[in-house]
Structures are given as C-alpha cells and as structure tokens.
Amino acid sequence: MSISPRDVFLSELLEFAKKDDSIVLMSVDMGAPALDLWREQVPLQILDMGIAEQNAINVAAGLSKGGKKVFVYFMAAWIHRCYEQIRYSCCMAQIKVNILGNGVGMGYAPAGPAHQPNEDIAVMRALHNISILTASESRSVKDLVKECLESNVSNYVRLERKSTYIPETGTNRTEELGWAQKTYFGSGKPTHLIVSYGYMAGRIKKMMIDDPNFGERIALLDLIRIWPINLELIELHFENIEGILFIEEQTKSGSVSEAIISGSEVVQRKKFATIHLPNRYIFDNLEQEEILNKYGFDKSTIYKSILSL
Amino acid sequence: MKSQYSYHEISDLDKYAKEVRRSIFNFKTSSGFGHLASCLSPVDILVSLYFDTESAYDLVHDRVIFSKGHGSPAIYPILARTGLFPESELEKYCTEEGILRLHADYSIPGCLFVGGSLGNGIGFAAGLALVRKHQHFYVILGDAELQEGSVWESLLFINHHKIHNITLIIDRNGFGITGSTEDSLRIEPLREKFIAFGLDTFEVDGHDFKDLRKVFSVKPHFPRVVIANTIKGKGVSYMEGKFEFHTIIPKDKELISQGLKELS
Numbered sequence: 001m002s003i004s005p006r007d008v009f010l011s012e013l014l015e016f017a018k019k020d021d022s023i024v025l026m027s028v029d030m031g032a033p034a035l036d037l038w039r040e041q042v043p044l045q046i047l048d049m050g051i052a053e054q055n056a057i058n059v060a061a062g063l064s065k066g067g068k069k070v071f072v073y074f075m076a077a078w079i080h081r082c083y084e085q086i087r088y089s090c091c092m093a094q095i096k097v098n099i100l101g102n103g104v105g106m107g108y109a110p111a112g113p114a115h116q117p118n119e120d121i122a123v124m125r126a127l128h129n130i131s132i133l134t135a136s137e138s139r140s141v142k143d144l145v146k147e148c149l150e151s152n153v154s155n156y157v158r159l160e161r162k163s164t165y166i167p168e169t170g171t172n173r174t175e176e177l178g179w180a181q182k183t184y185f186g187s188g189k190p191t192h193l194i195v196s197y198g199y200m201a202g203r204i205k206k207m208m209i210d211d212p213n214f215g216e217r218i219a220l221l222d223l224i225r226i227w228p229i230n231l232e233l234i235e236l237h238f239e240n241i242e243g244i245l246f247i248e249e250q251t252k253s254g255s256v257s258e259a260i261i262s263g264s265e266v267v268q269r270k271k272f273a274t275i276h277l278p279n280r281y282i283f284d285n286l287e288q289e290e291i292l293n294k295y296g297f298d299k300s301t302i303y304k305s306i307l308s309l
Numbered sequence: 310m311k312s313q314y315s316y317h318e319i320s321d322l323d324k325y326a327k328e329v330r331r332s333i334f335n336f337k338t339s340s341g342f343g344h345l346a347s348c349l350s351p352v353d354i355l356v357s358l359y360f361d362t363e364s365a366y367d368l369v370h371d372r373v374i375f376s377k378g379h380g381s382p383a384i385y386p387i388l389a390r391t392g393l394f395p396e397s398e399l400e401k402y403c404t405e406e407g408i409l410r411l412h413a414d415y416s417i418p419g420c421l422f423v424g425g426s427l428g429n430g431i432g433f434a435a436g437l438a439l440v441r442k443h444q445h446f447y448v449i450l451g452d453a454e455l456q457e458g459s460v461w462e463s464l465l466f467i468n469h470h471k472i473h474n475i476t477l478i479i480d481r482n483g484f485g486i487t488g489s490t491e492d493s494l495r496i497e498p499l500r501e502k503f504i505a506f507g508l509d510t511f512e513v514d515g516h517d518f519k520d521l522r523k524v525f526s527v528k529p530h531f532p533r534v535v536i537a538n539t540i541k542g543k544g545v546s547y548m549e550g551k552f553e554f555h556t557i558i559p560k561d562k563e564l565i566s567q568g569l570k571e572l573s
Contacts, residue, residue, distance in 0.1 A: 050462075050465065050469075052466070054428075054432070054458070054462055055462035055463045055465075055466050058429050058432025058433045058435070058459065058463065059432050059433070059435050059436035059439070059463075059466060061432075061433050062432065062433040062434060062437035062438070062439070062440070063436040063437070063439060063440055064436075065422075065433070066436065066439070067440060068440055084426060084429075085459070088423065088426040088429055089422075089423075089429050089432075089433055092423050093414075093415060093422060093423040094415070
C-alpha cells in the first residue's frame with residue numbers, strides 16, 4: 001500500500017520538529033492523521049489558523065521574520081486566494097515561508113474546478129524568490145522536507161493527494177541532475193524521453209514497470225524542482241534522445257514545458273510534443289484517473305504520441 | 310530606552326510635530342512623489358510614541374509597522390532624528406542615490422516590512438508579536454484600509470491568541486482615495502466593531518498630545534486598538550480634510566510657499 005505524500009511529508013517534518021522547536025506548522029482548515037500526531041507530540045509548534053488563508057500567510061511571514069521555520073499547509077487550490085500575500089509578504093519582502101499545497105492537479109476530483117488547480121504552476125512560477133517543488137512518490141517526498149529546511153527562499157511544495165504504488169524493482173537505472181531524476185528500465189539506450197513530474201510521473205513509471213515493452217526505448221525524466229529550472233543541466237538529459245514528450249497534469253498556458261521549450265534550443269532542434277489538460281476549468285463529474293484518461297493521459301495515447309516523434 | 314530628544318512639555322511636542330510635517334512637506338513637494346496628505350495625518354501619533362517622555366515606547370525593542378504603507382514616509386524624519394540614517398537622506402527621498410522610498414521597506418533602517426499593499430502589515434505584525442514577546446509592535450492602519458477583508462481575519466487571530474504586545478492604531482482621517490470612507494464602503498460604527506472583536510478599544514484625538522499620552526504611556530495586557538481621529542493633510546489649511554489631496558502634491562509655487570509658512 002502507499003501512504004499519501006501529505007502524510008509522509010508531515011510525518012517526516014514532525015521528526016525534525018521534535019528536535020527543533022523553531023519549526024512551526026500552520027494548518028489552514030485541514031485535517032490529517034499526521035496533524036493529529038503534531039497536536040499530540042509538539043502542540044506548541046502547530047497553529048490552527050481557521051479558514052483564513054490571507055492572514056495565515058501574513059502571520060507566517062511575521063513568524064519567519066521572528067526566527068521561526070514556518071510551514072503553511074492548506075489545499076493547493078487556495079494559493080490563489082492568498083496569492084497577493086505570497087507575492088507581497090513572502091516573495092517581495094524576501095521572507096522565507098514554506099507553503100504546502102495539498103491535492104494538486106485533479107487530485108480532489110470529482111470535487112470540481114474550485115478544488116482542482118490546473119494552473120497553480122503557471123501562477124506560482126510568475127513570482128520571484130520562490131521555488132516550486134514536487135514529488136512523484138512518497139519516498140522522494142522526504143527529500144523535499146530537507147530542501148525546505150535548508151533552502152534560502154520560499155518554497156511552494158505541491159503535495160499529491162494520492163500516491164502511485166511503485167514497487168522496488170532494482171532493475172531501473174537512474175541518473176539525477178538539475179533536480180530531475182532520469183529513470184530507464186530498458187536494455188539498450190533510450191531513444192525517447194518523457195518529461196513529467198508529480199503524480200503523473202509516478203503513473204508513467206508504473207506503466208513502465210507493468211509493461212516492459214513500454215519502457216524498452218523510453219526513459220522518464222521526473223522533475224523534482226520544477227521551478228526555477230536549471231536549463232543547462234536539464235538539457236544534459238536530452239543528449240542522444242530523438243524525441244521528447246512533455247506530460248503535465250496542468251494547462252499548457254504557463255506550464256513547465258512551455259518554459260523549457262521556449263528557453264531551450266536543444267529541445268527546439270529535436271522532435272517534441274506535449275500532453276496537457278485543456279485550457280479551461282474542468283467540470284467533468286469524473287474521478288482523477290477518469291479525467292486523465294479522458295484527456296489523453298492514458299497509456300495507449302502516451303505510447304502512440306511518443307513513438308510518433 | 311527613550312530618545313535623547315524626548316519632550317515632556319506639550320508645547321514642545323507640538324513644535325516638533327510641526328517640524329516633522331514641514332520636513333515631510335519639503336521632501337514630498339521637492340520630489341512630487343507619494344501621498345503627502347496621508348503622511349501628514351499620523352505625524353502626532355508618531356511623535357507621541359517616539360518623543361513624549363511619558364510614552365512607553367522603547368526605542369531599542371519596540372517597532373512601528375506601517376500597514377498603511379503609503380503613509381509610511383511620515384516616519385522618515387523621526388527615524389533620522391533617532392540616528393538610524395543621516396537627515397540628509399530626507400533631501401534624497403525617491404532619488405536614485407537615496408535610500409528612502411515612496412513606500413517604506415525592509416531595506417530602510419528601522420523598517421521591518423515592505424509597504425504598498427494594504428491589509429497585510431497587521432497580520433505580519435501579529436506573527437512577529439507572537440514570536441518576539443519582549444517587544445511591542447505598533448501597527449499604523451489607514452481607516453480606508455479597514456475595508457480589506459484580511460484585516461478582519463487578523464483581528465480574529467489577534468483576539469484568539471490574546472496577543473497583548475501589539476497596539477493597532479487607526480489613522481482615522483475619514484478619507485480614502487475617492488472620498489469619505491462612509492461614502493465608498495461604510496466602516497462605522499468602528500468602536501463597536503473592535504469591541505465585538507474582543508479588543509480593548511480606545512478613541513482619541515490623534516492631534517492632541519495629552520490624549521495620545523493617556524494611551525501610549527502604558528503598555529497593555531490585552532490586544533489593544535486606538536482609534537485616532539485625525540485630519541488628512543493636517544497642518545496645511547488648503548489640504549486639510551480634502552480627499553483630492555490623497556495623491557495630489559502641490560506644485561504651484563504659491564501653494565508650496567503657503568504650506569511651508571503654515572508649517573513654520
């Protein structure tokens with residue numbers, strides 16, 4: 001079974017918090033088993049903020065200025081509600097706050113578009129002095145905790161609501177460079193590359209494990225720090241690759257792939273394609289998997305798309 | 310710690326406040342940038358806090374945070390007087406070689422936050438006060454700023470956590486950029502609202518040093534709000550109570566000359 005990235009992150013952070021009383025977690029109208037542990041074990045280091053995102057970010061900035069290591073936890077969709085405060089009180093004021101957004105992409109489906117942010121990366125990457133971090137599986141979420149504690153800038157951590165269970169195969173070859181992990185299960189050298197992140201990357205990795213043919217010529221590049229991107233290092237992953245398919249559980253406008261494609265001559269010289277959610281709010285009465293399959297994130301469409309390059 | 314330039318006599322405080330207004334009027338009219346009338350209304354509040362011998366304000370530990378960022382240049386002559394930067398910086402306000410900006414920010418000695426977006430300084434101050442319990446934070450809010458919903462979120466938070474080392478000061482000059490606050494989006498009855506939010510609520514004449522001394526001579530044990538009734542453009546007769554001067558700075562030589570004369 002797989003524990004949700006949210007609980008992995010909060011549990012890992014709790015271990016640090018037990019040893020460091022400057023770590024503060026602010027919960028904005030959220031419940032989670034891991035939060036209960038915080039309340040039991042470090043009650044003075046968790047603040048319930050009510051349903052008040054704007055104030056939460058401003059208070060977080062004040063706490064941070066006062067010397068605390070602050071984490072604000074709410075539904076990812078609510079970053080839009082306190083966007084001004086993130087921009088003003090954190091980014092512009094150069095005050096570090098870690099923002100934990102739970103349930104990115106279609107994670108809360110079928111709750112509807114108010115709960116399903118399909119443009120959060122676009123809005124957050126428009127800001128300065130902030131990193132966007134994400135993880136495709138629970139194991140790598142722990143690295144994000146460490147990064148949040150050590151980095152000098154604010155972080156927006158995109159926490160997937162669900163985690164794809166990925167067995168330890170021991171057969172893959174991984175290469176980490178530029179905050180991205182390239183994984184390949186095939187026998188020879190990969191000719192094609194899928195670039196993705198978060199839940200979608202985990203989903204693709206599972207497709208490769210479940211079907212060896214799928215991963216025979218195709219490698220997966222799982223972006224972990226999706227903004228800002230070190231293009232020079234990311235481009236090294238593209239060497240000897242013929243075709244690149246970018247897959248994002250986001251709308252195309254303002255997406256990560258839009259930034260990579262427009263900024264990289266290396267990509268522009270290669271064959272590439274993209275799969276995104278439609279540029280609109282999705283009111284479909286479907287669950288996450290059903291939405292993804294409906295809009296071309298299914299295995300068959302992905303396989304055809306990349307091999308056509 | 311008190312400033313070595315503190316005054317006990319009300320007449321001396323009045324005199325110094327006029328000096329501060331004159332300084333603000335000077336650098337604002339010289340540069341032509343900012344919100345002159347909004348800077349003139351909170352001057353007596355600041356002078357009372359910083360330079361009244363009876364004020365409980367501690368120069369070393371306590372801090373003023375302008376949530377109403379467009380009024381923050383009002384504090385520049387005062388910070389200069391306390392020695393945080395040379396008085397010559399005032400002449401360089403809003404110039405490339407100067408350090409003083411239209412909205413105060415953390416790059417300016419004595420300023421902690423960033424200015425320019427309303428409704429946020431109060432929450433920032435609440436967080437800071439929660440951590441730095443040995444300090445007292447005086448937050449200057451504009452009255453029109455109270456139309457921002459985030460202010461009321463912060464008031465709930467301050468009351469819930471009984472943050473006692475914070476004093477909210479409302480610069481109640483009655484006007485926003487488009488006119489009376491009561492015409493644009495009514496905020497009255499203010500006193501009742503703050504009481505309902507659980508704050509110790511005081512109402513004073515924001516230009517009467519005796520009145521200001523009554524509230525600022527003690528540090529509270531409960532979250533406190535001071536509604537300071539002020540006059541927008543205070544000290545310059547043709548600007549007083551005229552909302553049109555929210556963003557307009559006199560350019561006419563005669564008007565400038567008259568303003569300086571009235572502030573002398």
